[in-house]
Amino acid sequence: MDKHLVEVKNLRTYFYTASGISKAVDGVSFTVDEGETLGIVGESGCGKSVMSASIMRLLASKAGKIVDGTVHFNGADVRALNENQLREFRGKDVAMIFQDPMTTLDPVFKIGDQMVEAIQAHENITKEEARRISAEALGKVGIPDPEKRLNSYPFELSGGMCQRVAIAMVLCGKPKLIIADEPTTALDVTMQAQILKLMKQLQTESHTAIMLITHNLGVVWEMCDRVMVMYAGRVVEQAAVKELYSNPMHPYTWGLMDSMPALNDTPKEPMSTIEGMPPDLRLVGKGCNFRDRCKYAQPQCAEVVPEPVDLGNGHCVACLLQTREHRLEREGGKRHG
Amino acid sequence: MLRLVWKRLLQLIPTMLIVVSITFVITRVIPGDPVSVLAGPEADPQVIAELQASLGLDKSIPEQFVMYVSDICRGDFGTSLNYNEPVFSLILDRIPKTLLITFTGLIIALVGGIVLGTVSALRQNSIIDHLCTFFALLGASMPVFWIAIMSIFVFSVQLGLLPVMGMGSLDQGIGDVASHMLLPCLCLALAPMATFTRTTRSSMLDTINNDYIRALRARGVKERRIIWKHAFKNALPPIISILGVQLGISFSGAIMTENIFSWPGMGTLISTAINTRDYALVQGAILTLAVVNVVISLLMDILYMLIQPKVKI
Numbered sequence: 001m002d003k004h005l006v007e008v009k010n011l012r013t014y015f016y017t018a019s020g021i022s023k024a025v026d027g028v029s030f031t032v033d034e035g036e037t038l039g040i041v042g043e044s045g046c047g048k049s050v051m052s053a054s055i056m057r058l059l060a061s062k063a064g065k066i067v068d069g070t071v072h073f074n075g076a077d078v079r080a081l082n083e084n085q086l087r088e089f090r091g092k093d094v095a096m097i098f099q100d101p102m103t104t105l106d107p108v109f110k111i112g113d114q115m116v117e118a119i120q121a122h123e124n125i126t127k128e129e130a131r132r133i134s135a136e137a138l139g140k141v142g143i144p145d146p147e148k149r150l151n152s153y154p155f156e157l158s159g160g161m162c163q164r165v166a167i168a169m170v171l172c173g174k175p176k177l178i179i180a181d182e183p184t185t186a187l188d189v190t191m192q193a194q195i196l197k198l199m200k201q202l203q204t205e206s207h208t209a210i211m212l213i214t215h216n217l218g219v220v221w222e223m224c225d226r227v228m229v230m231y232a233g234r235v236v237e238q239a240a241v242k243e244l245y246s247n248p249m250h251p252y253t254w255g256l257m258d259s260m261p262a263l264n265d266t267p268k269e270p271m272s273t274i275e276g277m278p279p280d281l282r283l284v285g286k287g288c289n290f291r292d293r294c295k296y297a298q299p300q301c302a303e304v305v306p307e308p309v310d311l312g313n314g315h316c317v318a319c320l321l322q323t324r325e326h327r328l329e330r331e332g333g334k335r336h337g
Numbered sequence: 338m339l340r341l342v343w344k345r346l347l348q349l350i351p352t353m354l355i356v357v358s359i360t361f362v363i364t365r366v367i368p369g370d371p372v373s374v375l376a377g378p379e380a381d382p383q384v385i386a387e388l389q390a391s392l393g394l395d396k397s398i399p400e401q402f403v404m405y406v407s408d409i410c411r412g413d414f415g416t417s418l419n420y421n422e423p424v425f426s427l428i429l430d431r432i433p434k435t436l437l438i439t440f441t442g443l444i445i446a447l448v449g450g451i452v453l454g455t456v457s458a459l460r461q462n463s464i465i466d467h468l469c470t471f472f473a474l475l476g477a478s479m480p481v482f483w484i485a486i487m488s489i490f491v492f493s494v495q496l497g498l499l500p501v502m503g504m505g506s507l508d509q510g511i512g513d514v515a516s517h518m519l520l521p522c523l524c525l526a527l528a529p530m531a532t533f534t535r536t537t538r539s540s541m542l543d544t545i546n547n548d549y550i551r552a553l554r555a556r557g558v559k560e561r562r563i564i565w566k567h568a569f570k571n572a573l574p575p576i577i578s579i580l581g582v583q584l585g586i587s588f589s590g591a592i593m594t595e596n597i598f599s600w601p602g603m604g605t606l607i608s609t610a611i612n613t614r615d616y617a618l619v620q621g622a623i624l625t626l627a628v629v630n631v632v633i634s635l636l637m638d639i640l641y642m643l644i645q646p647k648v649k650i
Contacts, residue, residue: 058555062461083560091557098555103548106567108645118556169556 003075004031005176005209006055011069013047013054020282024050024064026233029308032177035207039224039241041215041256045278047233048213052179055211056094057086074176092122095170099182101162105154111165112150119172137168141198160191164198171202177209184219196223217260221245226314229253232278232289235308239315249317251294254330288320296321296328341642345635349628356627357409360620361402370394371418371614392418405620414624415617419609424621427606432625435595435602438518439587442525447580449526450533457534458541459564469534476531481590485524485597492520502599521598525590529583536579540572547571573644581637585630 013025025047032038040048053059054066057078071078073093081089098104106114115134116127123130131150138146141164154162163183170178180199184192200223203210212223220227220241227244229237229252237250248257255274265271276293288294291301300320308316311324321328372388373380389395393404408415414424457469492499500517544550545568553563588603595604603622610618 056555058551087557087559089557090555096552096555098548098552100548104552106549106553106571108570109567117558117562121556121558166552173556 004072005034005036005074006030006032006211007070007072008055009070009072011051011054011071012067013050013059013064014067015064017063017282022281023233023284024281025054026284027069028230028233028235029069030228030235030238032209032211034176034209035203036226037203037210037212037224039220039227040211040213040230041217041220041227042230043215043278045281046230047281048230049181051230052096052181052211052213056090056096056179057081058090058096088122091118091173091175093175094177094179095173095175097163097166097170097178097180097183100186101159101166102154102186104166105162107154109153110150111152111154111157115150115165115169115172118169122173133172134168137171138165140171140202141165141168142194143168160187160195163187163191163195167195167198167202171206174206175208177211178203179211179213181213182215183212184216185214192219199223217256229256232284233281234289234318235316236290236318237316238308240313243313243315247315249311249315249322249328250290250319251296251321251328252290255293288318295331341638342635345631345638349631352627352631353624354406356624357406357620358402360623361405364614364616364619365398365401367614369614371616374418374613409624414621417610417615417618419613419615419618424617427618428603428621428625431601431603431606432629434600435588435591435604438521438525438594438600438602439584439591441518442522443529443580443583443587445522445526446528446530446533446583447576450530451537451576453530453534454537455541455564455569458538458545461542466538469538473531473534476527476534479527481524481528481593482597484527485520485594488520488524489597503601517598517600521594521600524594524598525587528590529587532579532583533576536575537572540575541568544568544572570644574641577637577640577644581634584633584637588626588629 008031009029011025011028012023015022015024028047028051030038040051042048050059050064053064055071055078057066059065066079073089078089105111112131112134115137116130119125119130119133120127125133135146135150138149143149143161143164149157149165154165157165178199183199184195187195196219199210202208210223212220214220224241226238226240228235229244229250231252237244237248237253239247244253245257248254252274255272258272259274261271274293279289279292287302287304288297288306291297294301298321304320306318306320308318309323310316311322319328371392372385372394386395393401396404405415412425414428416422417424417427420427453469453472457463457466460466499520503517545564550563550568553567554560591600591602592604592607594600595602596608599605603626607619607622609615610622
């Protein structure tokens with residue numbers, strides 16, 4: 001059996017709220033290999049961010065708890081790490097890039113000081129040495145005049161520049177895995193393309209694995225080797241990028257694909273959408289979470305929780321109607337790929 | 338920075354003029370005058386007239402005002418009728434003693450409030466948090482004079498642990514002064530400490546839920562460093578503003594506290610001056626407090642600039 005860099009099994013993260021238990025992540029399993037890019041897509045509130053926070057044990061709210069499942073990184077059990085080991089793990093083994101670059105840097109400290117702090121958190125080196133490494137990293141991510149920028153405050157930089165600084169900080173720790181939580185959502189389109197290109201380039205140089213969380217299917221196509229589609233706290237489909245785009249199988253994935261605008265769309269015809277709303281995560285548990293919005297739903301979908309089934313080539317689908325023996329006929333739908 | 342200081346010092350002139358006018362008017366408006374206090378209730382009208390003439394009180398009120406202002410401009414604050422000493426030297430003698438207890442009290446309040454506030458923010462909704470909130474409510478609702486009298490009653494009268502009044506003397510060692518300071522300082526500290534606790538708690542709560550705090554954790558920075566360096570510096574501005582306000586308030590609080598503990602500071606000086614209608618002393622003392630307040634707010638603004646790089650005045 002080959003070793004995976006990250007191995008998540010049956011992860012469950014629940015939020016204990018006054019009005020009930022919200023099952024933000026409800027039995028998610030996946031793996032990431034070294035140097036691989038895994039895309040995680042799904043609509044807002046489907047548990048993507050909570051899942052990545054759970055892996056780093058960085059749940060923002062005290063109400064959120066990992067209740068079940070295992071997370072192994074390089075063979076080590078992340079859930080068993082103590083305070084000090086966790087501190088070593090964060091930043092050095094796994095680094096994170098956040099959605100809004102303007103708010104991920106402390107506004108009242110200079111960029112250089114924050115970078116030095118991040119480096120010195122893991123390496124026992126002098127301030128001068130850490131500053132040199134920081135300046136080098138800033139140069140690498142394409143920030144002009146890095147020495148001078150070390151003395152800037154975050155508010156003196158644009159959003160794109162801040163995201164570059166965040167990436168430079170991540171680079172300094174030489175992590176084996178980068179979790180990028182919608183790294184380009186807050187940026188304009190040209191900046192998005194530049195940041196993604198930069199991440200791709202740095203990944204090839206240092207052979208880092210990336211978990212890219214996004215709701216942009218175009219970005220996934222550009223960046224990822226494999227994709228995982230999440231819906232209401234569960235993984236509904238998982239496959240290699242090309243396989244997923246040419247042969248999507250879960251009705252939810254079909255809906256996602258159909259709602260993507262294409263160049264050959266008929267003008268003036270309304271774009272296709274998935275009817276309805278995602279379920280209330282406090283009320284799910286029995287049956288398939290997508291059944292209320294699924295036009296193929298059968299009575300059994302309300303009774304049995306669909307388990308992911310490998311339908312060949314590592315293409316896993318969690319749908320009762322998509323089995324090795326029996327396939328659903330897709331109605332309508334656009335062609336992409 | 339220098340321009341700010343200049344601007345503020347220029348603003349001092351109209352502020353002082355307004356303070357001088359208001360105290361001047363009020364001292365003249367309240368019934369009674371220094372002459373009747375000096376001469377006693379059954380004085381000869383002849384004596385009263387002479388006294389009035391010697392003090393310049395026989396002139397019209399606008400004339401008196403012009404005289405007073407021109408004296409101040411020449412640095413002459415007049416002579417206290419009650420103490421028979423120049424007002425300026427009286428104030429110079431008293432001000433350090435007031436600053437001693439107000440600053441000590443405020444430092445106790447600030448440090449205590451920041452620690453309590455931070456602890457309760459970090460353990461939101463725990464028993465410690467509820468205790469701190471309860472303490473803050475208690476501190477904010479108990480009036481200083483009541484607390485002062487009760488603490489004298491308990492610690493000095495019943496338990497006999499601490500002296501009742503006065504300042505003690507440095508000749509008997511610092512311990513003597515310190516034991517005299519303890520109760521007044523604690524009484525002065527209580528209300529501001531409650532305010533600091535509440536402000537720190539809410540400001541810290543706002544700060545620690547920010548993305549950059551999460552990002553710092555994700556970078557593996559030590560938790561203690563995250564809280565006391567990053568979160569604290571970001572949570573500081575509201576605390577500084579409250580500190581400025583409290584510094585101003587603490588002087589008026591000192592008037593009450595000093596009177597109860599007979600502390601020989603500005604507070605007792607002002608109240609004696611008011612009771613004896615010692616015009617020059619009242620005006621001089623209040624003018625001094627006004628200047629101190631303006632200087633404090635200037636210092637607060639400079640402090641603000643130092644912790645908030647975005648603020649440039």
